[in-house]
Amino acid sequence: MKNFTKMKRSDFEKKLFERFDPMYGNHKLPMTQTCMCWGLDHGQGWYNLIWELSEKIEKEIKKNKDLEIFRVSQVKEKFGTLRFYYDGNWDDDIESLIDTAERKSEQICEVCGKDTGKSNLRGAGWIYNRCDECYEKLRRKKERKNEN
Numbered sequence: 001m002k003n004f005t006k007m008k009r010s011d012f013e014k015k016l017f018e019r020f021d022p023m024y025g026n027h028k029l030p031m032t033q034t035c036m037c038w039g040l041d042h043g044q045g046w047y048n049l050i051w052e053l054s055e056k057i058e059k060e061i062k063k064n065k066d067l068e069i070f071r072v073s074q075v076k077e078k079f080g081t082l083r084f085y086y087d088g089n090w091d092d093d094i095e096s097l098i099d100t101a102e103r104k105s106e107q108i109c110e111v112c113g114k115d116t117g118k119s120n121l122r123g124a125g126w127i128y129n130r131c132d133e134c135y136e137k138l139r140r141k142k143e144r145k146n147e148n
């Protein structure tokens with residue numbers, strides 16, 4: 001399994017969009033037509049999750065010609081978990097793969113990609129998805145800010 005979590009966002013997007021073309025083809029459209037023009041709107045920690053999900057969806061698409069117009073329309077973080085939106089055609093299997101990945105994202109640190117096996121969601125108001133180590137770093141950074 002490749003590890004993409006240290007990649008720069010623009011590099012990972014390029015790699016993902018090329019490898020899984022045309023599934024992510026909407027990223028070429030203007031912002032009046034799609035949110036995909038913004039690319040992936042979440043932390044690096046989920047790059048592996050996105051790659052794996054794309055591989056699984058691709059396998060489903062290959063089984064059925066009708067699914068070839070499946071397109072990803074937006075990928076982002078909301079309330080600490082992954083939101084993966086799509087249009088075109090899909091089936092129950094694709095829907096369930098996406099549901100599973102969205103639920104799984106709750107346990108995968110959005111910063112470093114560590115799978116903690118439990119919910120990482122913390123904070124009130126703004127919700128963070130961080131493993132213990134990454135949350136500690138964030139906490140210390142905030143403390144330092146307050147001291148200044």
Ligand SMILES: [Zn+2]
Nearest residue numbers: 109112131134
């Ligand atoms: Zn982490």
